[in-house]
Amino acid sequence: xxxxxxxxxxxxxxxxxxxxxxxxxxxxxxxxxxxxxxxxxxxxxxxxxxxxxxxxxxxxxxxxxxxxxxxx
Numbered sequence: 001x002x003x004x005x006x007x008x009x010x011x012x013x014x015x016x017x018x019x020x021x022x023x024x025x026x027x028x029x030x031x032x033x034x035x036x037x038x039x040x041x042x043x044x045x046x047x048x049x050x051x052x053x054x055x056x057x058x059x060x061x062x063x064x065x066x067x068x069x070x071x072x
Contacts, residue, residue: 007013 005013
């Protein structure tokens with residue numbers, strides 16, 4: 001037996017066995033990344049409506065006629 005084949009302090013001998021890398025899968029990486037980062041439109045629509053309503057209010061602050069509130 002060579003020194004390489006002798007067990008170490010943990011009882012293992014030989015070289016380290018590394019896992020084989022997985023073969024590349026045929027996938028559309030761009031589509032998967034887009035799906036991961038996509039946010040449904042209903043999640044942001046209220047915030048955008050409020051921001052637009054606020055901006056209309058400030059634009060018309062100098063006018064005599066304030067902007068009517070937007071329906072929700």
